[in-house]
Amino acid sequence: MTGLSRDHVPESFDTGAAAYDRLVGANPGYEDHLRISAQRxxxxxxxxxxxxxxxxxxxxxxxxxxxxxAPEAEIVAVDGSAGMLAEATAKTWPASVRFVHSRIEDLAAAGVDGPFDGIFAAYLIRNLPDPDAQLQTFRTLLRPGAPLAVHDYSVRDSRVATVVWNAVCWTVIIPAGRLRTGDASLYRYLRRSVMEFDGAAAFRDRLRRNGFSDVDSDTMPGWQRDIVHTFTAVAP
Structure with a gap:
């Protein structure tokens, strides 16, 4: 892989953190789709x-x-980018929400441990150097029978989705990212990482190999059909 590596993804988000919400706000359905995955x-x-x-x-x-x-739940929210986390903590949250600055691989060192009654991982697994190790860690952090939801891009199983994804990246996402932040490397990495990520069927198989049961997936409505998916699974 050339360009930005997965090891440097958290730090690379620092540069674009201030513009991140405006960028994704221009994507129709971005926040609605996150809510759909949370509902699932x-x-x-x-x-x-x-x-x-x-x-x-x-x-x-x-x-x-x-x-x-889940307005009555306790939520522990973790991110490896200090810049992104600063944007998050500047917003208004109830006392039940706690933010922690840590790479997801270093949760134990950051004092974050289980058990959890659910894990939500949006746009995360695709960016990790060792997704299998992280999925196994998530399984151990979950109570038996608790759900994992992975919300992410996956286009390999659809030729149409692949074409649409590349077109949107080259004509919208990469130019907008360069305009907002002055650096398009993170957005070029985004395009490439999605192209290299598992297809939906392969990622379902990955979840099963890493010990999850009741594995399923569903896509999103609108132009991101077969591009953005919710993968759900249960800790046995």
Whole structure:
């Protein structure tokens, strides 16, 4: 792989953090789709009595999605980018939400441990050097029977989705990222990382290989059909 490497992704988000919400706000359905994935976790009782992990919370948009479906839950939101986390913590949150600055691989060192009643990982697994190790860690952090929801891009299983993704990247995402931040390297990496990531069927198989049960996936409505997916699974 050339250009930005996965090891440097958290720090690279620092540069674009201030512009991140404006950039994704120009993407129709971005926040709605996060809420759809959070809803697909099937969390009970408005989250009352639950402890949830938002893994890779960024500027807090995924945290807000979790909060919308589980307003009574305790949420621990973690991100490896100090800049993104600064944007998140500048927003208004209830006392039940706690933010932690840590790479997701270093949760234990950051004092974040289980058990959790659900884990939400949006746009995270694709960016990790060792996704299998992280999925195994998530499984150990979950209570038996608790859900994992992975919200991410996956286009390999659809030729149409691949064409649309590349077209949107080269004509919209990469130019807009360069305009907002002065540096397009993160957005070129985004395009490339999605192209190299598992197809939906392969990622479902990856979840099963790493010990999860009840594995399923569903895509999003609109132009991101077969581009953005929710992968759901349960800790046995």
């Amino acid at each position: 976790m099937g969390l009970p009782r408005n989250g009352a009595g639950l402890r949830l992990l938002d893994a890779g919370c960024g500027t807090g948009l995924s945290t807000a999605a979790l909060l919308s479906v």
